[in-house]
Amino acid sequence: MEQSKNSVQYFNSEECIKLKLKNYAVMILNQPIIHPSQFLIPFWNGANIRMTVDGGTNRWFNFIDGHNTDEKILPIDIVTGDFDSINNVNLKKAQDIGAKIISTENQDETDFTKAIRALSEQCLQRNIEIDTIFVICQSSGRIDQIMANINTLYEIVKLKLCNESITTCLFSNDSFTWLLQPGKHVINVPDALKTSKNAWCGLVPIGEKCDNLSTTGLKWNLDRGSLAFGSLVSTSNTYDGSNFVTIENEVQLLWCMGLLPLFNDVFSIPDVEQ
Structure with a gap:
C-alpha cells in the first residue's frame, strides 16, 4: 500500500502474495496461524521489522517447529503484551535470540492496540521506515476477538497510534x-x-x-x-x-x-x- 501525492491510496494484493512488497512490518497475534508456510516464512523474512504479541509468540514458534524448511528464519525483533498468554519457555527463547521484550500492562486496551503503539515507537527509535503493518490473525472463530481487531483499526486512527501514512491490514489465511x-x-x-x-x-x-x-x-x-x-x-x-x-x-x-x-x-x- 502507498499514499501517492494526489492522495489516491493504491493497493496491489498480487504484489503482496508474490512477495514483492517493501517497507512493511509483520505482527503476529495470539490466533491460529494457517497461512501457507511457503508464503509466510519468506514474507516474515522480508519485513523491515518482525513482532509477536503475547501468546502470538507461542503460535509463531509452534508454526516454525511444525514446518520443515531449509530457509533461514529471521528472529523476532519485538515481543509485547501483558504476558498472560506466552509461556515462560518461549519468553526466554525470544530473549535469548535478541528480541526486545516490552511489557504492556494497561488492561483498558487489547494487546493488539498496545502493540501498535509499541511498534510505532520502536520504528521511530530505530529509524525504520514502514508503509504497511500486516497483522497475522484470523477472520473466523471468536466473534468478540474479530470485532476487537476491527476496533483496533479504528483506534489506530482516533488515538493516532502510528503515522497516518501507515496502513494496518488484518491478514488472515x-x-x-x-x-x-x-x-x-x-x-x-x-x-x-x-x-x-x-x-x-x-x-x-x-x-x-x-x-x-x-x-x-x-x-x-x-x-x-x-x-x-x-x-x-x-x-x-x-x-x-x-x-x-x-x-x-x-x-x-x-x-x-x-x-x-x-x-x-x-x-x-x-x-x-x-
Missing part, C-alpha cells in the same frame, strides 16, 4: 481487511480473483453511515449511494472483470477481500478449501 480513510482508493484485482467464482469482497460501514459512496470494478457498484448498519451493507460482493476497483468515500469504511484463489494460483495449493 484467506482475506485482507483494512480501513479506508476518506478519499479515493484504487485496488488492483489480480487475474486469479477476476476469473474465480470463489472471489469475494465487501465494504462495511461501522459506527457511522457512509453517504455519497461511489465504486467501480465491482459486480454491484454504488453511484453516490449509502451504506449503513440496519440498512444496506455491501457484503458478498465480487468483481466485474476490471483490472481495478475504485472507491470514493467520505467517511471511514472497512474493506475486505478474499485471497484463497490468489494463494492457490501463486502457490498451487490444492488442499485449501474455498
Whole structure:
C-alpha cells in the first residue's frame, strides 16, 4: 500500500502474495496461524521489522517447529503484551535470540492496540521506515476477538497510534481487511480473483453511515449511494472483470477481500478449501 501525492491510496494484493512488497512490518497475534508456510516464512523474512504479541509468540514458534524448511528464519525483533498468554519457555527463547521484550500492562486496551503503539515507537527509535503493518490473525472463530481487531483499526486512527501514512491490514489465511480513510482508493484485482467464482469482497460501514459512496470494478457498484448498519451493507460482493476497483468515500469504511484463489494460483495449493 502507498499514499501517492494526489492522495489516491493504491493497493496491489498480487504484489503482496508474490512477495514483492517493501517497507512493511509483520505482527503476529495470539490466533491460529494457517497461512501457507511457503508464503509466510519468506514474507516474515522480508519485513523491515518482525513482532509477536503475547501468546502470538507461542503460535509463531509452534508454526516454525511444525514446518520443515531449509530457509533461514529471521528472529523476532519485538515481543509485547501483558504476558498472560506466552509461556515462560518461549519468553526466554525470544530473549535469548535478541528480541526486545516490552511489557504492556494497561488492561483498558487489547494487546493488539498496545502493540501498535509499541511498534510505532520502536520504528521511530530505530529509524525504520514502514508503509504497511500486516497483522497475522484470523477472520473466523471468536466473534468478540474479530470485532476487537476491527476496533483496533479504528483506534489506530482516533488515538493516532502510528503515522497516518501507515496502513494496518488484518491478514488472515484467506482475506485482507483494512480501513479506508476518506478519499479515493484504487485496488488492483489480480487475474486469479477476476476469473474465480470463489472471489469475494465487501465494504462495511461501522459506527457511522457512509453517504455519497461511489465504486467501480465491482459486480454491484454504488453511484453516490449509502451504506449503513440496519440498512444496506455491501457484503458478498465480487468483481466485474476490471483490472481495478475504485472507491470514493467520505467517511471511514472497512474493506475486505478474499485471497484463497490468489494463494492457490501463486502457490498451487490444492488442499485449501474455498
